[in-house]
Amino acid sequence: MDESARVSALGGRSPALASDDVGTFFSNPAMLSLNARKKLSLSYLNHIGSVNAAWLSYARGLDSLTTAAIGIRYLGFGSFDRTDEQGSKSGTFNASDLSLTIGASRRFNEKIKYGANVHYLLSSIDGFHSSALIFDAGVFYTIESSSTTLGATIHHAGFVLSSFGMRNDVIPFDIRLGFTKKLAHVPLLLSISAYRLHRLGGGSEDESALSNALYHMIFGFEFLFSESFQVRFGYNHRRHDELQMKSRLDLAGYSVGTGIRLSRITVDYAFNSWSSLGGLHRFSVLTSL
Numbered sequence: 001m002d003e004s005a006r007v008s009a010l011g012g013r014s015p016a017l018a019s020d021d022v023g024t025f026f027s028n029p030a031m032l033s034l035n036a037r038k039k040l041s042l043s044y045l046n047h048i049g050s051v052n053a054a055w056l057s058y059a060r061g062l063d064s065l066t067t068a069a070i071g072i073r074y075l076g077f078g079s080f081d082r083t084d085e086q087g088s089k090s091g092t093f094n095a096s097d098l099s100l101t102i103g104a105s106r107r108f109n110e111k112i113k114y115g116a117n118v119h120y121l122l123s124s125i126d127g128f129h130s131s132a133l134i135f136d137a138g139v140f141y142t143i144e145s146s147s148t149t150l151g152a153t154i155h156h157a158g159f160v161l162s163s164f165g166m167r168n169d170v171i172p173f174d175i176r177l178g179f180t181k182k183l184a185h186v187p188l189l190l191s192i193s194a195y196r197l198h199r200l201g202g203g204s205e206d207e208s209a210l211s212n213a214l215y216h217m218i219f220g221f222e223f224l225f226s227e228s229f230q231v232r233f234g235y236n237h238r239r240h241d242e243l244q245m246k247s248r249l250d251l252a253g254y255s256v257g258t259g260i261r262l263s264r265i266t267v268d269y270a271f272n273s274w275s276s277l278g279g280l281h282r283f284s285v286l287t288s289l
Helices: 005-009 022-026 209-214 237-243
Strands: 039-046 052-061 066-083 089-107 112-125 128-143 148-162 174-182 188-194 217-226 229-236 254-262 265-273 279-288
Touching: 005 229, 005 254, 005 265, 005 279, 022 039, 022 052, 022 066, 022 089, 022 112, 022 279, 209 237, 229 237
Parallel strands: none
Antiparallel strands: 039 052, 039 279, 052 066, 066 089, 089 112, 112 128, 128 148, 148 174, 174 188, 188 217, 217 229, 229 254, 254 265, 265 279
């Protein structure tokens, strides 16, 4: 799931989107900046149906070159009826996912930073549990002369500690690349991300090479009206193709959002269309402590 409202509004999964938001370390641990120190980030997602999610993260400096962060992510699926084989109800049960993350980034030189995360994952369904220990690693490269950033990450390398039932759970390994550039004569930030690069393809067999390439790409546009106000748009082709339900003008996979900075508080909002199923509303708040 997208790591913040800003990332979500720009289409999701951006390992090169520089920000003071400590929550960016979920996207790329190397993006933890010196400006993220002593900042608290809180994000809330109102998902489809009764599904809700929340993210909380905080960063501190370890030395002049190293920034560390801790984060908690929670996903609640709501309440379900418990029934027997005949369909008779016998109470209710809940299901949820929880992730505890510790990460750090270190500056190698003026242009390059590198970092890593370790996650402990716990999934619960009624009285049953599954857990895993996984790792992320990333690098982040800045070209200040051209207002360009590049990022590369490996996500979810690790192992399952315990599974539901007899079948081993599968960890969703991912390799991502990202590129952002602030245009010289237009107040616009362009973001392009590529993901699932370890498993190319994804469309139907009769899809063109271009369409299959788009299955791994996300495009985002951030209009920088001022340091205190931004408007964002994003497009995720995979989400559009997998979620669209209308033959014409289906906005599945498209996203919009805005960011507002008020003194020491930054508030971001994102809306992601899920076609006829509805839309996802997400809010993020960043503040200094």
